[in-house]
Amino acid sequence: MSQTGIPLNRHIMEQQKDYPEATGDFTGLLTQIALAAKIISREVNKAGLVNILGFTGEKNVQGEAVKKLDIFANEKMIEALTYSGHVCIMGSEEDAEPIALPPEAPRGDYAVMFDPLDGSSNIEAAITIGTIFSIHRRISSGADGTLEDLLQPGHQQAAAGYVVYGSSTMLVYTTGNGVDGFTLDPSVGEFLLSHPNIRTPERGSTYSANEGNYQYWHPEMQCYMDHIHEKDPASKRPYASRYVGSLVADFHRTLLYGGVFLYPADSKDPKTPTGKLRLLYEASPLAMVIQEAGGKASTGTENILDVQPNKLHQRVPLVIGSRAEVELAEEFFQGNR
Ligand code: AHM
Numbered sequence: 001m002s003q004t005g006i007p008l009n010r011h012i013m014e015q016q017k018d019y020p021e022a023t024g025d026f027t028g029l030l031t032q033i034a035l036a037a038k039i040i041s042r043e044v045n046k047a048g049l050v051n052i053l054g055f056t057g058e059k060n061v062q063g064e065a066v067k068k069l070d071i072f073a074n075e076k077m078i079e080a081l082t083y084s085g086h087v088c089i090m091g092s093e094e095d096a097e098p099i100a101l102p103p104e105a106p107r108g109d110y111a112v113m114f115d116p117l118d119g120s121s122n123i124e125a126a127i128t129i130g131t132i133f134s135i136h137r138r139i140s141s142g143a144d145g146t147l148e149d150l151l152q153p154g155h156q157q158a159a160a161g162y163v164v165y166g167s168s169t170m171l172v173y174t175t176g177n178g179v180d181g182f183t184l185d186p187s188v189g190e191f192l193l194s195h196p197n198i199r200t201p202e203r204g205s206t207y208s209a210n211e212g213n214y215q216y217w218h219p220e221m222q223c224y225m226d227h228i229h230e231k232d233p234a235s236k237r238p239y240a241s242r243y244v245g246s247l248v249a250d251f252h253r254t255l256l257y258g259g260v261f262l263y264p265a266d267s268k269d270p271k272t273p274t275g276k277l278r279l280l281y282e283a284s285p286l287a288m289v290i291q292e293a294g295g296k297a298s299t300g301t302e303n304i305l306d307v308q309p310n311k312l313h314q315r316v317p318l319v320i321g322s323r324a325e326v327e328l329a330e331e332f333f334q335g336n337r
């Protein structure tokens with residue numbers, strides 16, 4: 001039973017009690033992710049000070065060269081997981097290849113993927129950014145994890161979630177048993193349960209998309225966008241527009257308030273005809289969260305959780321949010337409107 005205010009660790013342990021076969025690995029894994037999130041949150045909060053204090057290109061107080069925040073976040077995620085004993089392989093949006101464990105690190109049963117700092121183009125402007133993570137049970141049987149452990153469809157995720165570094169820092173996750181949100185209390189350094197059992201409204205009247213791409217969108221997306229711009233008070237159209245340009249921030253708002261976020265396929269860059277967002281680091285984990293909250297995620301024609309990945313950095317069109325809003329967009333994408 002969820003109790004507002006309890007620390008993340010206790011919440012995870014209480015949830016695990018429902019699974020007598022649970023080994024505690026999972027609790028340890030999420031605890032390590034939360035630890036990395038606290039360290040990243042601390043650095044994000046002082047990002048603007050780096051130049052003022054003259055650290056750039058020099059050494060920080062620990063004598064380490066100061067790094068770009070996205071590289072720093074990537075290193076913290078990898079460090080937190082490498083020696084946890086719960087992981088056999090990792091994948092990061094920042095690394096072209098799967099991240100193997102060093103020989104001395106203990107091996108565990110999980111494959112973890114993450115976007116360490118999503119929305120990184122917003123860092124310099126103190127705009128909300130985030131970390132997204134996806135956890136699979138390994139399916140390979142050797143000592144080390146393999147690419148096969150990472151290339152699993154989203155419906156096989158054991159857990160997924162994200163951290164949003166905004167006006168407060170929040171960690172939201174699901175293990176397939178509802179979605180819970182925790183707010184970091186910086187004074188005690190703990191994530192405390194603030195949003196138990198999050199449910200996404202069935203409908204919403206807010207859309208979130210980079211409309212600057214309108215001329216590059218395919219006709220079905222243009223028709224959908226024209227539709228939600230029409231004046232029809234009965235269906236709350238025209239919808240309101242909100243776009244931060246950090247997926248985590250746009251997603252988090254959509255999860256809580258309802259509506260729809262879209263990053264469709266477009267013809268902008270012939271090298272990325274399937275849109276911009278990554279299946280394994282962005283779309284798939286957020287799809288598990290939204291589905292557990294009663295919403296839906298789609299490519300426009302297929303449930304995101306059913307997409308079989310064929311490469312680590314695969315991109316995918318994404319329509320995600322309130323169930324009825326995603327289904328309305330799907331009708332356009334599938335040519336039924
Ligand atoms: P990033 O992983 O390099 O930060 O890029 C992903 C980001 C998402 O957070 C956001 O939804 C999208 O890119 C915004 O793209 P655009 O600037 O094309 O609107």
Ligand code: MG
Pocket residue numbers: 093115117118119247282
């Ligand atoms: Mg990203």
